[in-house]
Amino acid sequence: MVLMPIDSVIPDLKQALLDNRNTVLTAAPGAGKTTRVPLALLNEPWLNGQKIIMLEPRRLAARSSAKYMASTLGEAVGGTIGYRVKMDTKVGPLTRIEVVTEGVLTRMLQADPSLEGIGLVIFDEFHERSLQADLGLALCLQCQDLLRDDLKMLVMSATLEAEPVAELLGGVPVISSVGRSYPVETIYRPKPSGSGYMTDGVAQVIIEALRAHEGDVLVFLPGIGEIRSVESKLRASLRDASIRIFALHGGLSAEAQDEVLAPVASGQRKIVLATSVAETSLTVEGITVVIDSGLMRVSRFSPRTGMSRLETITVSVASADQRRGRAGRLMPGTCYRLWSQEEEQSLSSRSAPEIMEADLAPLLLELYMWGVKDAAQLAWLDNPPAPALQQARDLLVQLGALDKDGQFITPHGRQMAEFGKHPRIAHMLLRAIPIGFGSLASELAVLLEARDIIRFEGKAPTSDLRVRLEALRGRGGYATDEGARRRLVEEVKLLQREHGIKGAADPEGTDCGLLLAFAYPDRIGRRRDNGKYLLSGGRGAEFASGQALAHEQWIVVADVDDMGSDSRIRLAAPISMEQIATHLQDEMNEETQIYWDSESKSVRGRSRKRLGALQLGEKPLSRPPANLVLQALLEGIRTEGLELLPWTKAARQLQERTVFVRHHDNAWPDLSDLALLNSLEQWLAGYIDGMKGRSDLQRLNLKDILESMLSWEQRRELENSAPTHWTVPSGSRIPIDYSDINAPLVAVRLQELFGLPETPRIAGGRVPLTLHLLSPAQRPVQVTRDLASFWSHTYFEVRKDLKGRYPKHYWPDNPLEAEATRRAKPFRT
Template sequence: MVSGRENAGLPVDEALPSLKDALRDGCGAVLVAPPGAGKTTRVPLALLEETWAVGKRILMLEPRRLAARSAARYMAASLGEPVGQTVGYRVRMDTRVGSKTRIEVITEGVLTRMLQEDPELSGVAAVLFDEFHERSLHADLGLALCLQAQELLRDDLRLVVMSATLEAEPVAALMGEAPVVVSAGRAYPVETRYLPKRPEGRLEDRTAAAVVTALRENQGDILVFLPGAGEIRRTEERLSAQLAGGAAGPVRVLPLHGTLPQEAQDLALAPAQPGTRKVVLATSIAETSLTVDGVRVVVDAGLSRVPRFSPRTGMTRLDTVPVSVASADQRRGRAGRQGPGVCYRLWPEQDQGQLPARTTPEILEADLAPLCLDLAAWGAAPEELRWLDAPPAAALAQARALLQRLGALGADGTVTPHGRAMAGLGLHPRLAHMALKARELGLQGLGCELAALLGERDVLRAAEGAAPNADLRLRVEALRNAGGEAHSLGLRADPAALARVRAEASWWARELGGAQADTGRRPAASPAAGSSEGSPVADSPAGSAAAGSPTLATAPLPALSSSGADLAYCGLLLAFAYPDRIGQQRSRGRYLLSNGRGAVMAADQHLAGIPYLVAAELDDQGADSRIYLAAPVELAHLETYLHEGLEEEEAVEWEDAAQAVRAKKRLRLGSLILKEKQLQNPPAPLVTRALLAAVAKDGLEALPWTKASRQLLQRLRFMQLADPSWPDVAEETLLAALPDWLGPYAEGMRSKQDLTRVNLGEALTGLLDWSRRQELDRHAPTHLQVPSGSRIPVDYSDPGQPFIAVRLQELFGLTETPRIGGGRVPVVIHLLSPAQRPVQVTRDLAGFWRETYFDVKKDLKGRYPKHYWPDNPLEAIPTNRVRPKPQG
C-alpha cells in the first residue's frame, strides 16, 4: 500500500511481523501493546494487504464514538485520503463509508447489529477489538458472537483482541489458545506527584487549584480527568475565573466528553495555537485511543462514573467510584506520550494501595436486557457462548422477565417478531418498545423525542443548590421552543444538549419512518464512495405491528390540533417503556410503584399532587427512591393501552380495620390497585379460607377459648406426650390444619366476633374417634376425687407435669400419690393451707407424711389453731371443713 505521507516508526511496528505470522497460521491473536505504541492506527493498515484480507473489509471496534472517528481520520490522513474512502467509520448518527472502504472503524453496538443482519459477516476478513481491557458489555458480547460465528459459519474469520493493560492469558485461552503478541512501548518518563493528605472541599475547587499549580510549575498543555460532564462544567467555570487575570499567560480551557458536538471534541484534540497553552477537562473518554496533542501534564481527580444495575429493583444508577490502578496508570501515561511529563494525583500516596486492581467488567454489573434481547435475536442462550466472564444469573433472570413483559420474548424465551423489531432499532429495549408503540398510536415524533431525551443527560439545569423540576414534559417543551416554560420555573436550558437531542430525535424519526413492516429489516444501503451520510446495516430500524408485535387493542389517537397537544401522552409513552415504574399516589409526593417499591419527590414539586405518574429516572437509594424525571399519566390511558398488563381479580381477604373478611373485585397493575368495589356474595369457601388465614396469622390465642376447651387442649397434649400415636395438637400443627378441625365450625362466619360462637372443645374432640374419647376420660381425667370427697380439677398446663392444688386436710388417710395416664404418671400435688396458700409441692405423698408433715403441722397449727391437725395423718379423718364432722 502506498502511503500519502511518511510516518515515523512506532513501537508496535516491531510486533507487526509476529502478528501477521500468527494470523497466517491461525484465525486469532491477542496483541498487548502499551499506550502510545500505535496499535490502533498501525494494525488495521498493516493487515490490509495480507493474502487472507485481499478484497475484503477489516472491522475495528472502538468503545467510543469519539475514538472511532479520530482513529479513522488519522488512518485516512496517513494514506493521503479523506475519510470515507479506504478508511471509514460507522457510529450512531454518523456514517462515512463508501464502496471502496476496506477498513471500517465502528463502535461496539454497531457490530452487534451487523452480526444480527449477517451472522457470517460476509466480505469481512477480520474483526479487531481495540481497547478490550475496558471490558464493555458490547465488547464481551461482540467477541462471544464472533467466536460462535467463527466456529459455526466462518472458520476463516480472523479475530484480534488488542489492549494496553489486559491480562492476555485468559483471553487467549477463550480464543482457543490463540498466540499472544507483545509490543514494547515507547513511553517517556512521567513524574508522579501525590497530595500530602486526603483532600477536603468540593472536587471542582480542588481540581481547579491543582491545575493552577500545574500551570505554574510546568510547561506544556494539561489533561485533566474528571468523572463527568457536570464536574467538567463546574471546574471550567472556576478555572476560567481564576485564570481571567492572565497570571498564567494565555490559557484556553476546553471540555472533552462524549456528549459534546464533534467540532468541540476536535478542538480539544487539536494542538494549541502558538503562544497559547490549553487545559483539556476530560472524562475517562481520554484514557485510551486518543492522543491529545501537546499534553505534558496530567491532573487526575481519581474518580470515574460507572453504571450499576440492581437486579433487586430493576434500576440502573450512575455511581461515582475511585478509579482502578490500571485506569490510573492509563491516565498517567497520557503525560508521557510525546515527551517527559508530570502526573498530579489528587489523593495521598498511601491511598494508592487501596484502589482496585482493575475495573469490574461491565457484564457483571450492567442491565442485561439489551444483551438478552441481542442473544434471543441471534438465537443462542447465554450458556451456549464462550464468555470471559459469564453474565450473572440474577441479572439475566431480571432481564428476561422485563423482555417478556415488553412482548419481546415469548413464554419459552424465544424472540417474538416484536422483539426482533426492537433489537433492530439499536435502542435500549425499553425505549425501543416505547418508540414502536408510539408509532402505532400516531405519536412517533413524541416517542422519538422522549427516546432521545432519556438517552441524554438532563437538558435543563436548576440554579446552584436547587432541585430541578422533575416534569419530563418541560424537557419536551424546551426541545421544541428553546426553553419554553422552563425559564419561568427558574430552569436554564443547555443549548448544546438540546441540539444533540434534536438531532438524535430526528434520526430515530427517520429510522422509524423508514422501517419495513413485513420483516423488521430494510435493504442495506450502498452509499456513494466518500459520502458523508450513510445508513449502516447495524442501525437498521425494526418492524411494526404488522410484523407481529403486540398490537394495541385501540385505534391510533385522533389527530392532534396543536404541536403541544401530544404532551398529554408523555406519561402513556413512558408507561410503555417503564411498566414497572408506574406510580400511584399514597400521599403528597409519595408514590407506590407498580413493581412494589416506594418512590418520593419533594412535596413542593407540581407533580407531587397528581394521582398517577411514570418515573423515568430514580436514584434507587433507601427505602423510597427519589424521583428525578417523571410525567403524569391518566388512569384511563393505563386501562385502555396497557390492558395486557392489567389483571382482574376477586379478592376475599381479611381486613384488620374491620376485623372481618371483606370481598372485593379489583383491577390491578402489578402492585397497584387501580379500581376496587365490594362483592356482595363471595364464595363461602373463600370467606372461610380468609377467616382461617387471619386466625393463622394471629395465633391460637385469638380464638375464643373457654376454661373447659383450654383444659381439653392441654389434656390432648398430655396424651400425645405420653403416646406419640395420639393426634399432634401443638400450636404450629393446629394452625397448619385449621381447615380440617376448625373449618367445618367456621362455615358462614366472617369476623372474629362470629368465631365466639364456635365450641372449640367440640372442634378438638372431632380429632378423636370414639375409643380415644373414652381413653382420654380414663387416662387424662378432668378431676380427681380426694379422700374428703371433693373433686379437684387437674391442671394440664404443663403436659409433662400435671398437678392438682388441694388443701392438705382433704388428703388425710391417702397413703400414695394419685396417678393418671394409665397409672404411669404421678400427679404433682400442690398442698395448700386452710387459706388456700401453697405450703408444699410433692410427687411423693407417702414421703411427705413420713418426713415433712410434722414440720408443716407445727407451723400451720400455730397459724390456724382452730383447725384439725392430727398426729397421725394416715389414720385421720379427711375434711374440707375446719374440723371433721363427729363420727356416728
C-alpha cells in the first residue's frame, strides 16, 4: 500500500484517542485522512469490536470513500465497510465502518440516543460547518455527558481553526498532518465585463487550458444552470472526440458519479464541470488543471420574512485553496482563478457556518424530538441565532408540530420528524394522505426538495409547478435531464413504500396548489389590483412578465427570491377559493372588530374572516359583545374629546370649581379634562354601559356624575370655598366663572357694587375675585382685583365717561356711601 502523509500521525492519533474521549485532527487536502483513519482505528482495544460511524457532508463523497476503503480490503461495499445515504444503503451484518451523510446520523441518534454498539463517531470535513454536522456534534456531546461516557468522537478537517473545536470538545488534543501536495501554479484571469462571461468566458479559458497543459480539467461553477451553459458551449466549440465532458453535482446517480471519478481510457482527456461538491473528500482521477469561477451558490434564510433564497456569492479564501488543491493531489498542476490578485484581498477568510444563515425549522424540530426546547441547553460551536429560532418556532406552531405556546412537541410533530424531511414537506404529506392525495403529495415532496429537472433551452422559464409535475411524469413540452428525472421517480416510489403512501395521483395536477398550501400556509397569495400578490404571511410578491399564472386570482408560492418589497415568484401553483374554504379552515380566524366610527359618531361592529394577512370576507355584527362596545365607546370619547358628552353650564361649572379647589388642595379629586379622559373607565363606564353613540350619551346627567365623585364633606366644603354665585350689594346673585383657576371672575355692572369697600374673596379668604366691571350696556369698563384702589383712584375718570354716555343713570360722587342698584337709579320711597 502506498504511504500517505496521514500515516505518519496515526500513532499520535491512536494515543490521543486512547487517553481522551475526543480528539481533533487537521490534515491538508490529499493527506488521506478520509480513507486511512477509519481503517487504522478499526481494531483499537478501546473500540471493543463496536462500529465506527463516519459522517460525510455529501452523498457523493460518502459513497466514494466507502468504496475506496472497501477496495483496499479487497472487499465489496456492504462487508466491513458500508454506507448509508439518501435512497441508497449498503451495509451488512459484518459492517464495522459505516460512512453516512449527516442527516442519517441525526436519525440514528433520535432512534437510539445512546448509540449502542457504536464506539466512535468521526466528523469528516467539519470545516464545511453544515447545519446537520453542528447538530450532530451537539447531540453527540450530550449523549457523551448523559448516556455514554465511553463514546469517542473525532473531528477531522482540512482548513478548520482547530482550537475552538478542541475547546468545545473539552480541551482535547489537536493532531496535525501537514499532508503532501504537489506545486500548483496559480494564474489569475480577472472577469471581463459582460453578462455572457459564465458561458463564453469560462469556455474560452477551458479551451486555452486544454491547449497549454496536459491532463484533465476540473472546473468549479456555481450551479447546474451554469454547468449546462458551459457544457453546451464546449460541445459546440470542441470537435475532438478524445475529449469527454462530464457534469459533477450532488444530484447525479451513483453510476454517473463513479464514471466521473474514474480515469478515462488511454488517449482521452476529460473536462469535469462541477459545483462545490468537488471541493473536498473526492479525488477525481487525472486532474492536473483547476479552473475556479470564484463563485458558489448558497441558500440564505431571512428571519424577517421567513423565506429562503438561493444566492450566488464569492468563495472564501479557504474554499479557493481547497479548490486549487484539487490540481495538486497526484502531480504538479495549474489553477486558473477567474479574478484578480487585488480582488483576492477582499475575500473572506472562510465561509459563514450554515447554522448562522439557514432556515432553522428542521433543526428546532429535531431538538424538540431530542427533548430540548431551548437550544442553549446544548453545546454549540456557534449558537443558533435567536431571530431564526423564533421564526422556526412560529412556523412549527403554525404547522401544528408544537403546541400553541411552543412549549411541547405534538404527536403530529413527532410524525413529521419521522419523515426526515423539512417540516413543511412532512406536514404536507401528513395532511394529504387522509384526504386521498398522498401519491400527488409524494411527487411534490420530491420535486420541491430537488433541483429543477427541466432544461428550458431557449424557452421562457415558467413558474408553474404543474409543468414540473408533468416533466416528472415524462410528459410536457420541455426537455428534461432524463437521468435526474428517473432518479426522482425512484425517490417518489421509495417515499411511498417507506410510509405506505397511496392515493390519487391527480393526473391534471389541479390539486397542486392545495397541497402547496399545506406546506406553505404563509405563502397563499391573492391578486391585487396592480397585478401583484399579497401573501398570507404579509409579504408582497409578483411574477416576472409573461407568466400565465399572473392572471390567477389565488396562488400558493413555493419559491421566491425574497428581494425588494415585492419578491419575485419563481415557483407557484393556482388554488381555488373553494379549496381554501374546504381544506384550510384551521388556518383561518374569525376577527370580530368593534370600532368607533368618527363619521356617524357611534360604535360599529363587523366580523372579518382572515387567512393571515388576507381578508376573505366581512359582514356587519348585529349584536356585538357589550364589553367590546363599551371599550370602543370609551375609545371614541377619547378620540373625539370630552365635548362629545352633554356638558351643561352647571356641569362645566362644577368641574371648574372642583379643579379650582384642587389647585389649592391636592387632596381633592382631579376633574381636569386630561384627567377625566385618562380615567374614563373609572368614572364614566358604569353610566354608559349599553350605549353606542353620541345620541345615547346625550341622556347623561353629567353634573350628577361629576358630583358623585365628591364626598359629602367635599360637596359642603365646595359651597364654602368655591361658591357658584356671589351676592352683590344690589342683591343680585352673580355666577362665578372658574375657567381660569388662577383668577375666578365675576362680571357685574358697576352700579351694583356701590357701597362695597373691598374686593370679595373665596377659598377661605385666600383668593380675591377678579371683577369685570360692566357698563349699563353690559360692556366691560374696568377689570380689577383691588376694588378699594379702583374706588379711590380710577372710579372718577370712569364716572366722567359713563355719565356722558349714560346720563340718565346714577353716578354718585362718593360710591362707597351710595346705594347699589340694579336700576338706572336707586328706588326712592
